[in-house]
Amino acid sequence: MITTDICIIGAGPVGLFSVFEAGLLKMRCHLIDALPQVGGQLSEIYPKKPIYDIPGFPEVKAQELVDNLMEQIRPFNPTFTLGERVERLKQMEDGSFILYTSDATEIHAKVVVIAGGLGCFEPRKPELPQLEKFEKRGVEYMVKDPEKFRNKRIVLAGGGDSALDWTLFLANVAERVTLVHRSESFRGAPDSAEKVVELAKEGKIDLVLNAQLTGLEGEDHLKAITLSTSGQSQRIEADYLIPLFGLSPKLGPIADWNLNIDKNAVEVNTFDYSTNIPGIYAIGDINTYPGKLKLILCGFHEAALMCQSAFKYVYPDQKLSFKYTTVNGVNAF
Amino acid sequence: MVQFSVIDEQGMTHPVEAPADMGLSLMEILKASDYPVLATCGGMALCATCHVEFTEGLERLPEANDAELDMIDTLPNAVNASRLACQIRIGEHLQNAVIRLRGDGN
Numbered sequence A: 001m002i003t004t005d006i007c008i009i010g011a012g013p014v015g016l017f018s019v020f021e022a023g024l025l026k027m028r029c030h031l032i033d034a035l036p037q038v039g040g041q042l043s044e045i046y047p048k049k050p051i052y053d054i055p056g057f058p059e060v061k062a063q064e065l066v067d068n069l070m071e072q073i074r075p076f077n078p079t080f081t082l083g084e085r086v087e088r089l090k091q092m093e094d095g096s097f098i099l100y101t102s103d104a105t106e107i108h109a110k111v112v113v114i115a116g117g118l119g120c121f122e123p124r125k126p127e128l129p130q131l132e133k134f135e136k137r138g139v140e141y142m143v144k145d146p147e148k149f150r151n152k153r154i155v156l157a158g159g160g161d162s163a164l165d166w167t168l169f170l171a172n173v174a175e176r177v178t179l180v181h182r183s184e185s186f187r188g189a190p191d192s193a194e195k196v197v198e199l200a201k202e203g204k205i206d207l208v209l210n211a212q213l214t215g216l217e218g219e220d221h222l223k224a225i226t227l228s229t230s231g232q233s234q235r236i237e238a239d240y241l242i243p244l245f246g247l248s249p250k251l252g253p254i255a256d257w258n259l260n261i262d263k264n265a266v267e268v269n270t271f272d273y274s275t276n277i278p279g280i281y282a283i284g285d286i287n288t289y290p291g292k293l294k295l296i297l298c299g300f301h302e303a304a305l306m307c308q309s310a311f312k313y314v315y316p317d318q319k320l321s322f323k324y325t326t327v328n329g330v331n332a333f
Numbered sequence B: 001m002v003q004f005s006v007i008d009e010q011g012m013t014h015p016v017e018a019p020a021d022m023g024l025s026l027m028e029i030l031k032a033s034d035y036p037v038l039a040t041c042g043g044m045a046l047c048a049t050c051h052v053e054f055t056e057g058l059e060r061l062p063e064a065n066d067a068e069l070d071m072i073d074t075l076p077n078a079v080n081a082s083r084l085a086c087q088i089r090i091g092e093h094l095q096n097a098v099i100r101l102r103g104d105g106n
């Protein structure tokens, strides 16, 4: 089990900056994020867009801000669990918490900080009857281990970069790869698109354009998919369907933790951004209070005040004295 | 003022009226009228939570730009009449249009 002072759910900008504020008060942090990379919305939705309202930065690209935050918190040696979703948390008798992730990682922490933004980034799913029944029984939204698909018949669906890239990759692994796409051409990276079309011409993969998935067939496991191509229906035998339609955030398990929730956001006390459960705080886009603005700047402010309050759970016997960074500098762990 | 109709997620049709001269987008009007449009990206064609389908009136709209087409092309439930409401200005071209909400209301 991982042990830490503060466990931060969400490694977006607000979760990352919390590590710095906590570090100044000698509190250690562990961060968990469902995404395989840090940065939250900035890295996932708009890495190359310039942001203009970060104090002291007339202009900074979203990914650059994330990289800078990582640099800023490095002295405090935060630890990370990435690519796993926090599913459950349990409060112990002494008031501390154990958090459980989707991959059964357990983290013990004195304080929990929810910096979950708009929620967990999850795959966009096609609207298909029985889709849920076949999830993990032939329907996969991610290629975690390509070996799983060796010598199998795979259908990929989607037209973006990841659909193109995985088609190219799996063409050499799977027995047969079929790529299904709704329109006539691809808008993803032109050279990947060209290669895919080339492979199809050589007969190494099947390309089905202007097509919509319509159904799934099978008993315990996927056996075939059906689709419609300009009004005509078609059936393709397949061991796996991999729909790749990008990610979108969903509140997810946080809704079930007995926190006060209003319109997909956690209600907090603006004194210290504490929730209705002592020891659990919520900061950044995930919280709500009168006058809330979903801005990075506001999340940073919330992180600073939250840490002042969290201190009493980590060091119950110590009195907190406030010091500027200019006075003490940054004392690494 | 322009008048058009919105079909919500329950399939109910509602009349909507919007000022044509304020430079607003269809997404902003839908949000202001309390339809479940999250508009996570604030109107940058990056989140698709403002995805709509024009069941009538698509042909009168200006064509979609590359950013809009790129985003729509990644959606699992896109159809030929799919548009992103944040990329559509309120204007006379929307008069009598019928718009079905297709976005993810969370």
Ligand SMILES: Cc1cc2nc3c(=O)[nH]c(=O)nc-3n(C[C@H](O)[C@H](O)[C@H](O)COP(=O)(O)OP(=O)(O)OC[C@H]3O[C@@H](n4cnc5c(N)ncnc54)[C@H](O)[C@@H]3O)c2cc1C
Pocket: A009, A010, A011, A012, A013, A014, A015, A032, A033, A034, A035, A039, A040, A041, A042, A045, A046, A050, A051, A052, A053, A084, A085, A086, A087, A115, A116, A117, A118, A119, A120, A121, A251, A252, A253, A254, A283, A284, A285, A286, A294, A295, A296, A297, A299, B040, B041, B042, B044, B046
């Ligand atoms: C296109 C766009 C442009 C924007 N422009 C600006 C701007 O110019 N200025 C500005 O200030 N703001 C802007 N924003 C808003 C800004 O991005 C957000 O305010 C900011 O990302 C909030 O940070 P956060 O750390 O609270 O959450 P997020 O960045 O949303 O990160 C939250 C993380 O928590 C993870 N998570 C959630 N639940 C779980 C769970 N149960 N288990 C594991 N992980 C979980 C998610 O996977 C996610 O990575 C913009 C947003 C978008 C989309």
Ligand code: FES
Pocket: B027, B038, B039, B040, B041, B042, B043, B044, B045, B046, B047, B048, B049, B050, B051, B084, B085, B086, B087
């Ligand atoms: S508001 Fe995000 S795509 Fe339109």
